[in-house]
Amino acid sequence: MKQEQMSTKYQPQAVEAGKYQEWLAKDVFKPSEDPKAEPYSIVIPPPNVTGKLHLGHAWDVTLQDMIIRQKRMQGFDTLWLPGMDHAGIATQAKVEAKLAEQGLSRHDLGREAFVEKVWEWKEEYAQTIRQQWAKMGISVDYSRERFTLDEGLNKAVNKVFVELYNKGLIYRGEYIINWDPKAQTALSDMEVIHKDVQGAFYHLRYPIAGQEGQFVEVATTRPETMLGDTAVAVHPEDERYQHLIGQHVILPLVNREIPIIADEYVDREFGTGVVKITPAHDPNDFEVGNRHDLPRLNVMNLDATMNAKAGKYEGLDRFAARKQIIADLDELGLLVKIEEMTHSVGHSERTGVVVEPYLSTQWFVKMKPLAEKAIHNQTTEDKVTFFPPRFDQTFLTWMENVHDWVISRQLWWGHQIPAWYHKETGEVYVGETEPTDPENWTREQDVLDTWFSSALWPFSTMGWPDQERDLDRYFPTNTLVTGYDIIFFWVSRMIFQSLEFTGRRPFENVLMHGLIRDAQGRKMSKSLGNGIDPMDVIDEYGCDSLRWFLANGSAPGQDVRYSPEKLAAAWNFINKIWNASRYVLMNVGPDFNLDTIEIGDDQTLADQWILARLQTTIEDVTRLFDKFEFGEAGRVLYHFIWDDYCDWYIEMTKESLQDTTKEHRTTKSILVYVLDQFLRLLHPIMPFVTEEIWQQIAGQDSSIVTAAYPQVQAEYQNPTAVAAMEDLMELIRSVRTIRNEMNTPLSKPVDLMIKAQDDATKTLLEANRAYIDRFCNPAELVIELDPSLPEEVVSQTLSFAQIFMPLKGLIKLEDEIQRLEKDLAKLDQEIERIDKKVANENFVKKAPAKVVQEEEAKRQDYLKQQTAVAERLAQMKAMLEAE
Missing domain, CATH: 3.40.50.620 (HUPs)
Incomplete structure (x- = not known):
């Protein structure tokens, strides 16, 4: 072993340097x-x-x-x-912004040169x-x-597009889509972020044709679109407007007659019960227009300025047009009122501008048949299991209510749609290869939504559509780890595409984690300026500290708050492990390594206990990892390493290793063995520091990365030793508590008397006197079944023994009586609590027999303590009366 290589303090930069390159x-x-x-x-x-x-x-x-x-x-x-x-959109926007700094646009470069810049x-x-x-x-x-635009992925994307098209699941049509006027591309619903903004309801008068001085009142949040109105609608059963159905209104500002129609889409309880219908600028109006065969009048350009159909407002930005239209209506006496309001408005996820509902010809995926397969699959053995399970219902609800997916994007960076249009006939050809007479065809300029290619990720990256070995061996994948915020964007799409093209689920498990929030619970964002660069965190605390913080704060589906204090605590924990390892290396000597471990039969109680506790830890951590309960696994490891190994076992070995007349081969072996085992348990969370320490005991040529993961060793399971050690630790803790309460420092020797409840307890305590001496520092230690006691003592009653500490001159009888009365009251409450629980028929029926037995065992312990405390209290009171 090379303990001289370990510094006196954990230094993450030195530990982590070069290791990753060695692993590669x-x-x-x-x-x-x-x-x-x-x-x-x-x-x-x-x-x-x-x-x-x-x-x-x-x-x-x-x-x-x-x-x-x-x-x-x-x-x-x-x-x-x-x-x-x-x-697609995000990367193209970044590159376009970079070009803009040079006074250039993508159009200045042309498509081919621009795409080269993006590469x-x-x-x-x-x-x-x-x-x-x-x-x-x-x-x-x-x-x-792999990369979603590499040659293999492009082949997969083209095959999927063509097959879906041939099945009638991809189609081209004119619909209202979400339009990003800045990026000038269509967006899917999921690429739109809704934000509450300050807006207004504008109440407007539309004159009724042929009825001088008669109007209908409509309310709208987007008066700039009124120029594209092709009807106003009322509910067919709204008695207020029955007489107007079939008549016309004159559209203000453009003086065009449009019909008054009846449609159940109208909510007669909302506003005036009369709504303007603009089929080219609103998705609901689009559907109403289809039902009534209304014309679609688009009054905007692609950049959200008004077009020629907007008349005198042509060229104005949509929001400037809004202001001018309202001013003009007011001047004509057609503005009734403006109601200020806060409402939800869609914004582009990538460019941040307000999204415009826009009539456009786009490519769509027909989602219902694909969704139905995904929903059905969740009832089969091939279902995808979500962690936590509540996201299964989130997934199903979305699939049950899914809309057709607009997949075309008006970009240059992405998978160009494999469709061609005949220059003369307008015929559409869709294929994996270009037409045989390309000079007569024009390629579709649009590219596919980024999510179209990433939806194929689990199987396309394995070599699909070619039957490569990776696909046969590693697909379906086992686990997907991702944030809950993209369950719709990505997880659901991978599921339905995988089922459609491979007949299998893409992954067995989906572990959904939450978001990282700042210390105040806010989502990290550029606008708030509260983002944290993980590389900065690593520079300060080390990678293992960051990973421990992230793992320990991890419960499936839950958010985590960033905390520098917790990162500092993580570093401190690693430093504790570091120092414990240094102690082990210094005490076992340079000739000790994993191959020379010999765990003999000459084990102390502490040896037996730490080996048994290790087995429980291995079992718990493995079980919790399998359930993805990493935070709980971390807590188990933390308490075993910090409390059991460092604070108790190492301290106890200091007592036995002081005896230089013995070799202590077994204790030294156990020190190394347990260190080796918990380093292996820790390695998945803290890869760097575990490798550094492990190579000290296994050799520099080996790597913990490929070391065997610990398994429970039945021969080391020892409930008897664990129970005995827990009694010993409880006694030591109680003595220290008494010293603390009496303000008697551990450095000051004080007589200690222990009344054991039986011979077995007395034997146990006698066998471990050395530990009691080390941890309690008694001037004189007496362990008896019935020790003679001085008059003034402070006592503590345990389930297996009573502790007495003569503290004449340091304690008043009145104080000790008061303390004992509090202890007795607590015991009375605990016994009463258990009695009520056991008397409850529902508890006895529903609780496992083991739980009921545990409650009864606790009750028996409390009764013993209650009797002992009551006896001691009576003695104290008698002594007080005798004074």
């Missing part, structure tokens, strides 16, 4: 491809090549790395496949992401890295 050089992250091993695969949620990874990404990859590192150690043939997303951007930021992955220590197989 040894190829430890690649699948074993052992045919006897069970495969276990994860595909990374591909980050966008738009910039640096944020703290949410760090959380995401930490959880995946923990899973894959544990499975690798457990002997699975593990594949964690990395990759990145081209992120240059991609290469630069992909390298940045890989560097960040390395800093996070993630154990992906880079030899299989």
Whole structure:
């Protein structure tokens, strides 16, 4: 062992330096491809090549790395496949903004040159992401890295598009879509963020044709679209307007007659009960227009300025037009009132501008048949299991209410839609290869929504549509880890596309994690300026500290609050492990390593206890990892390492190792063995520091990355030793509590008398006198079944013994009586609580027999303590009366 290499304090930068490169050089992250091993695969949620990874990404990859590192150690043939997303709108917007700084637009460059610029951007930021992955220590197989625009993915995308088109599940049509006037592209519903903004209801008069001085009053939040009105509508059963149905109004400002129609879409209880119908600028109005065969009049350009059909308002920005229209209506006496209001308005997720409902010809996926398959699959053995389970219903609800998916985007960066239009006939050809006479055809200029390609990620990255070995061996994947905010964007789409094209679910499990919020509980965002760069955190606290914080705050589906205090505590915990390891290395000597461990029969109670506690820890951590309860697993590990191993076991070994006349081979072996085992348990969470320490006891040529994961060893399970040790620890803690309450420091020796309840307890305590001496510092230690006591003592009653400490001159009888009365009252309350619980028929019927037995065992303990405290209290009172 090379304990001289370990510094006196944990220094993360020194520990982490070079390790990732060593792991890559040894190829430890690649699948074993052992045919006897069970495969276990994860595909990374591909980050966008738009910039640096944020703290949410760090959380995401930490959880995946923990899973894959544990499975690798457990002997699975593990594949964690990395990759990145081209992120159509987001990446194009970034590159266009960069060009704008040079006074250029994409149109100045042309499509081919612009796309080359975007590829240059991609290469630069992909390298940045890989560097960040390395800093996070993630154990992906880079030899299989994929990109959503690579050649293989493009082949898969084209095949899926063509097959869906041939099945009638992709179609081209004119519909109201979400339009981003800045990026000038269509958006899916999920790319629209709704924000509450200050707006208004504008109440307007529309004159009734042929009826001088008669009007209907309509209310709208978007008066600029009134120029495209082609009807006003009332409810067919609204008695107020029955007589007007079939008549016409004159559309103000443009003086065009439009009909008054009846449609059940109108809510007669809302507003005036009369609504304007603008089929080209509102999705609901579009449907009303279809039912009544109304014309569709689009009054805006693609950049949201008013077009020629808007008359004198042509060229005005939509919001400038709104102001001018209201001013003109007011001047004509047609503005009734303006009601200020706060309402939800859609904004582009990528550019931030207000989205415009816009009539446009786009490509769509017909979602109902695909959704029905996904819904049905959740009733089969091939279902996807969500963690936490509530997201299963979230998924189903969305699939049951899904709308057709607009998949075309008016961009240059992305998968160009494999469709061609005949230059003369207008015929549409859709195919994986271009037409045989390309000179007669024009290629569709639009590209596909980014989510179209990422929906194929679990199987396209494995080589589909070609039947490659990876697809046969590693698909379906085992676990997807992702944030709950993209269950609709991505998770659901992967499920229905995988079922459609492979006949299988894309993954067995979906672990949904929450969002990282700031200390005040706010979502991290650029606008708030509260974002945290994970690389800065690593520079300050180390990667393992960040990973421990993220893992320990992790409960499926829950958000986490960023906390520098918790990161400092994580560093402190690692420093505790570091110092414990240094103690072990210094005390076992340079000739000790994993191969020389000899755990003999000459074990102390502490030896037996720590080995038994280790088995419980292995069992609990493994079980909790399987349930993705990483926060709970972390707490189990923390308490075992900090409390059991460091604070108790190591301290107890200091007592036995002081005896230089013995070799202490067993105790030294157990020190190393337990250290080795908990380092392996910790490795998936803290890869760097565990490797550093483990190589001190296993050799520099080995790696903990591929070491076997701990398994429960039945021969070390020892309930008797655990119970005995817990009694001993309870006694030591009680003595220290008494000293603390009496303001008697541990450094001051004080006589200690212990009244054991039986011979077995007396034997146990006698056998471990050395520990009581070390941890309690008695001047004289008496352990008897019935020790003679001085008059003035302070006492503590345990279920197996009573502790007495003569403190003449340091305590008043009145104070001790008062303390004993409080103890007795607490015991009375506990006994009463258990009696009520056991008397409850529902509890006895529903609770497992083990739980009922445990409650009864507690009651018996409390009764023993109650008797002993009552006797001692009577003695104290008698002594007080005798004074």
